[in-house]
Amino acid sequence: MTxxxxxxRLDTYEKVRAWGVENHPTCCxxxxxxxxNEDFWKPREAARCTITxxxxxxxxxxxxxxxxxxxxxxxxxxxxxSPEYGRADRQVVTTVxxxxxxxxxxxxxxxxxxxxxxxxxxxxxxxxxxxAFSADAIERVYTTGPSSCMSYSADAFRTPEHPxxxxxxxxxxxxxxxSTPGKYTARCVVRLDRQPMTxxxxxxxxxxxxxxxxxxxxxxxxxxxxxxxxLRLVLDRGAPLCPYIDGSGIACNDGEFLVIGSxxxxxxxTNGYAGRVEEDEEDEEGFRCSHxxxxxxxxxxxxxxxxxxxxxxxxxxxxxAVCNRRGDMYYVRDNRVIEADGEYYRDDPDVLDAHDIxxxxxxxxxxxSCVYVEDRGxxxxxxxxxxxxxxxxxxxxxxxxxxxxxxxxxxxxxxCCGLRFHKDYPPDDVELGEDGxxxxxxxx
Numbered sequence: 001m002t003x004x005x006x007x008x009r010l011d012t013y014e015k016v017r018a019w020g021v022e023n024h025p026t027c028c029x030x031x032x033x034x035x036x037n038e039d040f041w042k043p044r045e046a047a048r049c050t051i052t053x054x055x056x057x058x059x060x061x062x063x064x065x066x067x068x069x070x071x072x073x074x075x076x077x078x079x080x081x082s083p084e085y086g087r088a089d090r091q092v093v094t095t096v097x098x099x100x101x102x103x104x105x106x107x108x109x110x111x112x113x114x115x116x117x118x119x120x121x122x123x124x125x126x127x128x129x130x131x132a133f134s135a136d137a138i139e140r141v142y143t144t145g146p147s148s149c150m151s152y153s154a155d156a157f158r159t160p161e162h163p164x165x166x167x168x169x170x171x172x173x174x175x176x177x178x179s180t181p182g183k184y185t186a187r188c189v190v191r192l193d194r195q196p197m198t199x200x201x202x203x204x205x206x207x208x209x210x211x212x213x214x215x216x217x218x219x220x221x222x223x224x225x226x227x228x229x230x231l232r233l234v235l236d237r238g239a240p241l242c243p244y245i246d247g248s249g250i251a252c253n254d255g256e257f258l259v260i261g262s263x264x265x266x267x268x269x270t271n272g273y274a275g276r277v278e279e280d281e282e283d284e285e286g287f288r289c290s291h292x293x294x295x296x297x298x299x300x301x302x303x304x305x306x307x308x309x310x311x312x313x314x315x316x317x318x319x320x321a322v323c324n325r326r327g328d329m330y331y332v333r334d335n336r337v338i339e340a341d342g343e344y345y346r347d348d349p350d351v352l353d354a355h356d357i358x359x360x361x362x363x364x365x366x367x368x369s370c371v372y373v374e375d376r377g378x379x380x381x382x383x384x385x386x387x388x389x390x391x392x393x394x395x396x397x398x399x400x401x402x403x404x405x406x407x408x409x410x411x412x413x414x415x416c417c418g419l420r421f422h423k424d425y426p427p428d429d430v431e432l433g434e435d436g437x438x439x440x441x442x443x444x
Contacts, residue, residue, distance in 0.1 A: 009089035041086035042066075053077070054123060055096075055116045065103070075121060081338045081374070092320040096120045096378045102175030110350055118207035130172040131190070133233075135165035141176045147183035147336055149270040149305070149348075150243045156317060156333075158292060160236050163243040163272035169232040169257060175199060175211050175218075189246075190218065190230060200224040223247050227261030231365075242267045242274035270307070289313055304330040304346060319344050325354035340365035375399075388412070389422050414438055 009015075022438040045066035056063050066086075070093045073131045077099060085091065097117045100108055108116070111420040132138045142151050154162040163323075167174060171193040171253040177186040186204035191197055202209050210220060212373040224247030233256060240258045242251060245267040251274050252263020258274065260267060265274040270290055285299035290307035300308040304323045309331060318331040321344035329431045340357045344366075352358070357367045360380040369382045376395040385394045386407040400407045404419055414423035416430045416438035426438060433439045 036347070037089065038083065041083075041089065045080050045086060053120070059108075059116055060104070065156060067099075069124060075124065092374060092377065093382075099379065104280045110353065115207070118205060121205065121208050128178050129209070129216075130176050130178050133168065135161075136170040138167050138174045139165050141174055141184050141187050143409050144182070145176060145187050148244075149205050152333065152335065156291075157272040159241055159272040161234065161241070163241045166231040166234055166241055166243070166258065169230050172226070172231070175209065176212060177205060177212070188213075189226065191221075191226070193229065221247070225261075226400060229259065229260045230257035233258050236273070240265065240274045241272055242269070243272070244268055244270050291317060301331050304332050321346050322351060322355060324351060327355070338365050340367055390424055416440065 003115075017135055017419065049063060049066055049068045053067060053069070056067050065079040065081065066439060067077050067079045070078045072093065076095055078093045079099065079416065080086045080090075097113055100113045100116060105112075130141075132141050139154070142148075142162070142164045143153050147370075150164050157163060167189060171191060173190050173192055175188055175190045176184045178184055184204075184207035186195065186202060186206065186358075188199045188202040188209060190199045196217055197220050198219050199210075199213050200221055201224045212231055214220075215314055226248045229248075231242070231251075233253060235253075240251070240253050242258060244264075245251070245260060248260045249266065249268050250259055250263055251260045251265045251267040253259075253265065254276075258265075258267075264276060266276070267274050269275050271292065286295055287300050287308045288295050289310040290303070291309045291313040294310060296310040298311060301311065301314040302319075303309055303318065304321075309318060314331055317334060319334050319337055320329050321332040321337045322328070323330045323332065323346045332344070332346050336347050338347050338352070338357070339345075345351055345355065350363075350432055354369060356363050358370060359365050360370060360378045361376065361380055366381070368381045371385045371394040372378075373380050373385055373396055376396060380394075384397055385402055386397050386402075387394050388400045388407040388409040391409055391424055392414060395409055397407070400409050401420070402408075403414060408420075408422050412422050412424065413420055415421075415424070417440050419430070421430070423426055423438075426432065428439050429441050430443050
C-alpha cells in the first residue's frame with residue numbers, strides 16, 4: 001500500500017479523499033471538516049490497517065502507531081512514528097522485535113518481546129515445515145540451523161562422519177522450519193514408530209515449529225524420550241557413533257542398530273560417540289575433555305556450558321568471551337561468538353544488549369559511537385551519518401550534501417544562480433517567487 005515515489009504520496013487532503021473513494025468505496029470520504037486539518041492523514045492510515053494484528057490488540061491495546069503488515073515482507077511491519085511522517089505519507093518498515101524494543105522497552109521485558117515476535121511469525125509468516133530423511137539433509141539442518149552441542153561442522157568431531165547422520169535410521173526423521181531457502185530456524189527429532197507420531201525437544205523457534213507439527217497431528221513427548229528408537233549403527237574402532245540424545249541416557253548395540261533406552265552405553269556425550277557407562281574414572285587424577293574425549297591430567301578450562309576442555313581444544317576450537325550481563329568470561333565455541341571492537345561476546349541477544357553491542361548496517365558489531373538511522377532501520381557509525389539542518393533524525397551522509405560545513409538533506413536542497421542552499425533557509429539575496437522557483441532579488 002505504501003507509495004514508492006514522492007509524487008504519489010498521499011500527503012494532502014485531496015489526495016487522501018480521492019484514494020479513499022477509489023480503494024474503500026464503502027466508507028464515507030466526504031469529510032469536508034478534515035480539509036486544512038493537520039490530522040487529515042489519520043483516516044488514510046486507519047484504512048491501511050485492514051488486518052488487525054492479533055498481538056497489537058492483545059498486548060498494546062490501542063494501535064496508536066497505525067501498525068500494519070509491510071507489503072514487501074509479511075514478517076515485517078510498517079508504522080507511522082509521528083504526525084510529521086503521517087502528513088508526508090511516510091511509514092517506517094521494520095521488524096516486530098525492533099519496533100517493540102524502540103517504542104515499548106519500558107513496558108515489555110526481553111522475554112515478552114521474544115514471545116510477541118514468535119506469535120507474529122506463527123500467525124502471519126509463511127515459513128515452511130520440512131522433514132529431513134536423508135543423512136545429508138539431516139546434517140545440513142543441524143550445521144546451518146539453531147545452536148546446540150551437535151550443530152558444529154563435521155570437522156569439529158573426530159568421527160568418520162557427522163554423528164547426527166545416524167538419525168537416518170528406520171524410526172526417526174528431523175522436522176525443521178525453513179524460514180527462507182537454506183535458512184533453518186527450528187528443528188526437532190520426530191519418532192515415526194509411534195501412533196500418533198511424537199516429537200522431542202525443539203531447538204530454535206519452538207513456538208512456531210510446535211504449532212505447525214500439532215496442526216499435522218504430531219504430539220509432543222513431555223519427556224523428550226527416544227527410548228526404543230533404532231539409529232543407524234556406525235562403528236569406529238568398536239565405538240558406535242551417537243549424537244547427544246535428549247531425554248534418554250543409555251543405549252546398546254544389538255548388532256544391527258544402536259538402540260536407545262537400554263544397555264550399558266552412554267548416549268549423552270558431546271564428542272559424537274556412545275561411551276561405556278561402566279567406566280569409572282573417579283579415582284584417576286585429571287579429567288576427560290568434553291570436546292575431544294581425551295583424558296587430560298592438566299588444568300581444566302571451563303566453558304559456558306559448564307563443560308571441561310583441554311588446553312588443545314581451548315586454543316583451537318574455543319575463544320574466551322563475555323558470556324553474561326555481569327561480564328564473566330568463559331570459553332565459548334568459536335562459531336558461537338561475535339567480535340566487537342576487538343572483544344568477543346557470546347552470540348546471545350541478552351548479552352549483546354547488556355553491553356550495548358549493536359549490529360551495524362555492514363554486518364559488523366560495535367559498542368562504540370554509532371547512531372540509529374531511522375529511515376534505513378539500521379545502525380551506522382557516526383562518521384557515516386549526520387543530523388542535517390532542519391531534521392530531528394539522523395540520516396546517512398549518502399543522502400545528504402555538506403555545504404560550508406553544514407549538512408543538508410538532499411530532499412531539502414535548492415539552487416539559484418549556481419548556489420545551493422536549504423530551501424527553508426535561502427541566502428539574503430535570494431527569494432522564492434510566485435512561480436515556486438528561487439530568484440536573485442536584484443534580477444527578480
